[in-house]
Amino acid sequence: MQNFPTIKTERLILSELKEEDLPLVVEYMQDKEYSDYTSTIPYPYRKEDGDFWLKLVREAFNSKKGYTFAIRDASGKIIGAIGLHDEGHDKAEMGYWMAKAFWNKGYVTEAAKAIVDFGFNELNFNKIFAIHFPHNPASGKIMQKIGMQQEAILKQHLKKDGKYYDIPMYSIFKNKD
Template sequence: MYKSLERTMTTERLMLRPFELSDAQRVFEYCNNYNLYKSTLNLPYPYSLECALSWIKTHEENFIHNLFYEFAVADRITNELYGAIGISHNQQYRLGELGYWMGEEHWGNGYATEAARAVLDFAFQEKNYNKVYARYFATNIGSGRVMEKIGMVREGVLLEHIYKEDRFEDLVHYGILAPKI
């Protein structure tokens, strides 16, 4: 469960908050990592400080216009940045795609799962989504485990859907519907 304070959410261990320009250096350090790049759909590599700054600058406008909600995943006490989580908002169909990344040094600590649960609650309770979906490369089984732990159901596989690094990648598609009252 999470507690929401406008654009900041807290969980047991985490604070999901808007990114600040002062986070750009850490975003650059985390994202300029080949291991992170190879398991993400849209992250460029190499990743520059300018990429981090321009990406952070898009968040406010996207949030205001209810297009995309991007949150820094940080330690609730120390505010140390661990990664990012976001969800798109297709208002016409009341659904969105969940996406996340954690700095490699924070993999395996359950932060993505904890943050994803909070974002699901935000999507269903505050933004009235009917469905949230997510996709991952079949080779990134850790991301699939996060989706399963938050109650998402495997809906199918998009075979050889993405061409990356001179090979085709399968995308595994998961989804979850809003709880019915």
């Protein structure tokens, strides 16, 4: 895949993350909840953090190890991001975030369904999995809505602010057999 793909859903456009998206990303990330609900988003989130993230996203795509899509509304404005990260052995980890003003509207579920289809049909993954902190059960509900099933509880899998967390892991398989 030479060029970054664009995926259109009923209400969304999933496309390449651009430098001009970063001011809105930085603005969205000023809510500490993003840091609380993820293992990789720092707080406070600075312009430098956005620049670093964009650099990682581009490096991952260029090496065919990651596909991070901007989630855009119909006008093309970024409202979140979703990605697949190749873990080897024909499996990928899915991760996502959505700007708070757009929570509880089904956008992440819509985007996640499209990304799972992309992962299975275009990238030929056999397994796509995702994890979430236990204090963010809404993320687990999204995973269930797209057909993922809880596969495991990863004991003391993530450390955040000096505390270890048991992390639910959900998976979906290309071949359900």
